[in-house]
Amino acid sequence: MKRRREDYIQTGGTEDALAASAETIATAADVSTSRKRFRVALALLFLFLILSAAISLSVGYQTLNFSALKTDATARLVFFQLRLPRVILAAIVGASLAMVGAALQALFRNPLAEPLTLGVSGGGALGAGLAIAFGLGARVAGVPLVFLAAFAGAGVSVVLVYRLARTGGAVVLPGALLLAGVVINVVAASGVVLIQYLTDYTRALQILRWTIGSLDVVGFDLVWRMLIFLVPGWIVLLFVARDLHLLAIDEETAAALGVNVRRSERLVYIASSLIVGTTVAVGGTIGFVGLIVPHAVRLLFGEDVRVVLPCSFLLGAAFLMLADAVARTATGMGELPVGVITALAGGPLFLWLLRRQQRYSAM
Amino acid sequence: MTRNADKSEQIVETQARALLEACSLHFAYPAAKNATEVVRGATLAIERGTLAALIGANGSGKSSLVRLLAGILTPRSGEIFFDGEPLSAIEPRKRAMRIAYVPQTINSVFPFTALEVVLTGRSPYAGRFRFETNRDQEIAREALAAVDALHLAPRSVMELSGGERQMVALARALAQQPQCLLLDEPSSALDLKHRAALIRHLRRLRDEQGMTALVVTHDLGLLDPAFDVVLAMRCGEIVARGAPAEVLRDETLAEIYGDAQIRARRVFDRTFVWSEL
Incomplete structure (x- = not known):
């Protein structure tokens, strides 16, 4: 502080306040900057990601055996065509859902927002269900029709939910946002059930298996196809990270600071629908990853959305790899859907956050 | 005082000096069906280095006008x-x-920290993929210090009182290093002490940095002698403009608020305003 003490006191400050502020300036100087925190966070999360990948790759129906991998062709096949693609699928799905959750929370200024609670996953599931019922396996330019249908379903949901929750001005009603999400989820789930009843037996079974949600995959073919959709979505979200940081604090001031609010919103809608649609089409609805991971990142590394987005990406990848490893090994026989694991962890967290938010808004 | 009729002359006269000018602005919120215009032909000019107040009844279009001037609305x-x-x-x-x-x-x-909020004021100066520099950090701290709020830097804005939040909001605006501040009812949540402190800060900024400010306020009692000029809005138009002592008169206030019960008297070189009940 460059101003002199006399100035300070003259302009209305008290001696006590001066002493207090002198003390806090020292601590304020120690507050680490977003940049420093970002570097530390990236380093730590990369390490954790590698560790998680190692754990996830080594556990399973058969524990990884390196010597067998060298000599045994079957073991090699199992590892490279089943386990490795599955772990990578878990990583990209987890990273995607977590980053979308972080982006939606910032855009809607609502800590309870995530693809599942806003009905985006539900809409995507309905779209994918319709595609399976009508045109299973059809591809447009090498892209599974299921992806496109899920993308459309997710897109309709995200726009619908926002329109419903937005008042005339810049205010998004947090309660209305979540209620709209709940209604869309219920309607979409009923739609999926209806489709199952109306289609023939084999397709109904396929839809059922897919709604339970699984990261079962053979080979890398599907992973590459997903990345065609996911990578642009990731890039778009990182591109608007700065705008989301400003929007998370206050929409009007963000606009005054030069953020093109409408454009940023549209980019987030499109990227989120693309990402959620694609992951839902492959793995079914895996809930709460987008809730748990961004909140963990915030607790660890602070609120700066420019830090939270990429860190949620890394931690989301690690989290879903570990959750899938648990799903594969927990029961000792057969595997659990990974969505069960994430919901068991995420449900209680959601309730806790809800309670905390009520406490804040009551203040 | 300049009335509506000779508004255009006023504009011509001040064209050389005015920092911020608006010519017959019209605006309606697009979401509303058959929207009536909330700003209807507002015209104003604010000279560099002046502290201007914008007064008017609720719903007269003050906030919308300020949002238009800030570029939030088009x-x-x-x-x-x-x-x-x-x-x-x-x-x-x-x-x-x-x-x-x-x-x-x-x-x-x-729970963003106050410093994080103030640092967002530096975002116009930073690249899309860059964090704030050390210089930005310095500027943000100076901005907080300028409103005596540096001690709030590490605290979460969710825990701050209304007055403290207001100071953080003002510090963020200062971190933008602007030539002109637009404040939308900054004193509505503040007690008398903090209202006075806010005006003191604005006056100091004007005197030390030549800052121009337009403040939307309902605080008629603090206008004279704190502000250089008072603009009054009614039904989306600027209907009066002048020094506080000129605008704060019974007949003018009656016109602005459409209420003949409002009284203004000048005592101790200040104008006191109240309403008969």
Whole structure:
């Protein structure tokens, strides 16, 4: 502080306040900057990601055996065509859902927002269900029709939910946002059930298996196809990270600071629908990853959305790899859907956050 | 005092000096069906280095006018000029380096620290993929210190009182290093001590840095002698403009508020305003 003490006191400050502020300036100087925190966070999360990948790759129906991998062709096949693609699928799905959750929370200024609670996953599931019922396996330019249908379903949901929750001005009603999400989820789930009843037996079974949600995959073919959709979505979200940081604090001031609010919103809608649609089409609805991971990142590394987005990406990848490893090994026989694991962890967290938010808004 | 009738002369007269000008602005919120215009032909000019107050009844269009001037809203018709340049021709980030908007309060649902909030005032100066530099950190701290709020830097804005949040919002605007501040009812949540402190800060900024400020306020009692000029709005138009002592008169206030019960008297070189009950 460059101003002199006399100035300070003259302009209305008290001696006590001066002493207090002198003390806090020292601590304020120690507050680490977003940049420093970002570097530390990236380093730590990369390490954790590698560790998680190692754990996830080594556990399973058969524990990884390196010597067998060298000599045994079957073991090699199992590892490279089943386990490795599955772990990578878990990583990209987890990273995607977590980053979308972080982006939606910032855009809607609502800590309870995530693809599942806003009905985006539900809409995507309905779209994918319709595609399976009508045109299973059809591809447009090498892209599974299921992806496109899920993308459309997710897109309709995200726009619908926002329109419903937005008042005339810049205010998004947090309660209305979540209620709209709940209604869309219920309607979409009923739609999926209806489709199952109306289609023939084999397709109904396929839809059922897919709604339970699984990261079962053979080979890398599907992973590459997903990345065609996911990578642009990731890039778009990182591109608007700065705008989301400003929007998370206050929409009007963000606009005054030069953020093109409408454009940023549209980019987030499109990227989120693309990402959620694609992951839902492959793995079914895996809930709460987008809730748990961004909140963990915030607790660890602070609120700066420019830090939270990429860190949620890394931690989301690690989290879903570990959750899938648990799903594969927990029961000792057969595997659990990974969505069960994430919901068991995420449900209680959601309730806790809800309670905390009520406490804040009551203040 | 200049009335509506000779408004255009006023504009011509001040064209050389005025920092912020608006010519017959019209605006209606697009969401409303058959929207009536909330701003109807508002015309104003604010000279460099003046502290201007914008008064008027609830719903007279004050907040909308300020949002138009800040570039948050876009007028249906009419033009805003900043330093002679049309506002619509200035790139939004460049605009944010000249004009800063201060909202009523900061209602963040996430526990951002006060310093983080103030640092967002530096975003017009930073690249899309860059964090704030050490210089930005310094400027943000100086901005907090300028409103005696440096001690709030590490605290979550969710824990701050209304007055403290207001200071953080003002500090963020100062971190933009603007030439002009636009404040939307900054004193609505403040007690008398903090209202006076806010005006003291604004006056000091004007005297030390030549800052121009337009403040939307219902605090008629603090206008004279704190402000240089008072603009009054009614039904989306600027209906009166002048020094506080000129605008704060029974007949003018009756016209602005459509209420003949409002009284103003000048005592101790100040104008006191009240309403008969």
